[in-house]
Amino acid sequence: MLNLNEDTITQAVLARHAGMPDERLRQIMTSLVQHLHAFAREVKLTEEEWFEGIRFLTETGQMCSDKRQEFILLSDTLGLSTLVMAQQNHKPAGCTEATVFGPFHVENSPRYELGADIANGARGEPCFVSGSVRGLDGQPLAHATLEVWQADEDGFYDVQYPDLDQLQARGTLQTDAQGRFHFRSILANSYPIPHDGPVGRMLDKLGRHPWRPAHLHFRIRAEGYETLITHVFRRGDHYLDSDAVFGVRSTLIADWPRHEAGIAPDGSHCEQPFYTLHYDFILNPQRN
Structure with a gap:
């Protein structure tokens, strides 16, 4: 699995999940990875945009408390x-x-x-x-x-x-x-x-x-x-x-x-x- 690229990365990630014992979790994670990767390909997501998304999710988590669920x-x-x-x-x-x-x-x-x-x-x-x-x-x-x-x-x-x-x-x-x-x-x-x-x-x-x-x-x-x-x-x-x-x-x-x-x-x-x-x-x- 060396030298992965945009065409091979998805299958490489899914292969790492193949031995997951929880069948429902494997189904969810397989679909999640496939859809996330397809989304990034469809919109041609840039690194800057992805870091902005990470920042947004980080701030969302930081806004959560026992009185507010962002x-x-x-x-x-x-x-x-x-x-x-x-x-x-x-x-x-x-x-x-x-x-x-x-x-x-x-x-x-x-x-x-x-x-x-x-x-x-x-x-x-x-x-x-x-x-x-x-x-x-x-x-x-x-x-x-x-x-x-x-x-x-x-x-x-x-x-x-x-x-x-x-x-x-x-x-x-x-x-x-x-x-x-x-x-x-x-x-x-x-x-x-x-x-x-x-x-x-x-x-x-x-x-x-x-x-x-x-x-x-x-x-x-x-x-x-x-x-x-x-x-x-x-x-x-x-x-x-x-x-x-x-x-x-x-x-x-x-x-x-x-x-x-x-x-x-x-x-x-x-x-x-x-x-x-x-x-x-x-x-x-x-x-x-």
Whole structure:
């Protein structure tokens, strides 16, 4: 394998992988090398351009922390997250569609009783959310676990505030015996993904905006059913057709009607105008 050149290097690299015991890893690495080399040949990649790519990836990694995942933003904005998600989430007609996870989920979010205010002090107009979780056969799913999270009215998630000492606008709840849920939060608004780093600079050079349409995140789990990761989007949002991370599905767009101050759905008196959202989720049974 001496004196390799642009015509022989690809096969030489693949030959080094031939003895890899993990068949799936060998398949992935073989395809990765083939496509990377084909890309470099197709665009006639220069050394200067390749070093610039390495610099970009280095800066992307350096931007990551326990509160920010720049590589997920990169994957999201290139459509790769949606592609992988779509490949892994083929569901029968009638099931709620999945969409991208996003970079701001937090494991073990605070647990709340149904009807609680999960905003926990986050800035935004009041919003009362309700709905149900059922199986594809219509069976109500009692005690299904819902994780909910969202940005505040300024477009930031709680973990983006360095000095915040409590989690806000996120929480974990369980459906009741009839598969129903309800809670209070704040109105979802459109917001830009973090664009002060390498991904933001990439979008700017591509002539793209960083905005996401208003949405509420959900992760829903119930015994015997596939976990659902999805959003619910506000109908009429300006960015529904140009979501920076390609996450919108028409079936996930819902009305968020505005109500004047008065009696809220939970029976309390709301002294300012408020919004409501009702959405029913349909889970797919686990495959045997």
